[in-house]
Amino acid sequence: MINIAICEDEEKMQCLIERYINNILKDIEIEYKIQKYRSGEELIECDLKGIDILLLDIQMGKMNGMDTARKIRTVDNKMEIIFITSLIDYVQDGYEVRAYRYLLKPIELEELKKHVLNCIKEIEVNKKNYIVIKNKSNTYKIHSNEITYVEVQKKNMLIHTINKNFDVRYSLEKIEKDLNLDNFIRCHKSFLINLNYVENIKQNVAILECGQEVPISRYRYKDVKEKFLKFLGDRIC
Known part of the structure; x- marks a missing residue:
């Protein structure tokens, strides 16, 4: 319905x-x-x-x-x-x-x-788009459109969503492969962002709607900005 x-x-x-x-x-x-x-x-x-x-x-x-x-x-x-x-x-x-x-x-x-x-x-x-994360005795089903950004902290990963955060043992490469969606982009060796929730991109930082600032590495900045502008253009057209 x-x-x-x-x-x-x-x-x-x-x-x-x-x-x-x-x-x-x-x-x-x-x-x-x-x-x-x-x-x-x-x-x-x-x-x-x-x-x-x-x-x-x-x-x-x-x-x-x-x-x-x-x-x-x-x-x-x-x-x-x-x-x-x-x-x-x-x-x-x-x-x-x-x-x-x-x-x-x-x-x-x-x-x-x-x-x-x-x-x-x-x-x-x-x-239909979701990922399944297993962490010790817990299994999480997380819808991809609810993920705002993902960050790696030493051996742990923090998956930020619109409702809650998930602290799990997982690799950024694996979650990037699992998501496999055009609206996600690696902006830093330790960060992955969902372009749906990006409000603005400035030099070396992505500003999310919630006010959170996510770092963009210098050598990824050009690609991230171009993909963000294309994403906006595709949604408006």
Whole structure:
């Protein structure tokens, strides 16, 4: 089941988006549900963790879409957010809340279809992508999209996720091979980062959304920065 939410203060636009989504998904063998909200405040009061894809208008009333997305990210890092706007000026702000998809008004069916289907594809892939770590008597199943970064400390490895950290005996080479995903990159001999959670890259440091700074070795800096920019470009296009 894919849960889709539309947060848009114009009723006509709400109905248009709902009609488009029904049109897009009618021939796809997938169960889905659409919920509609008229304001950011109304959306925030619902069960946010039950939403897979959110189509969010930026220019709304008291709480605009960007502020709504910031509140969402304090409790949910997995939701796929597609911004709806009349202006493209908000693209840079979208990086802060991990929203890389934009629909410009007037909304075109083919553009919406591209974004919705890509979101569904990512959701399905992420559900299947996980690693299994065995540590003494414990076995951990860790979803790759929840890992923010990994660091090696002497003989131990610390796997940082959005919910908790795992202190295990494991090699960085092994976990890098197990993940085998385009959004992960080795930035240092002792660090691996998930580009989904990188807010900015400066000289020799990656700044994550949580404010954590992860070192980038001098000889890896160029490759990391290029991959980060390509990652952002691919997500926006």
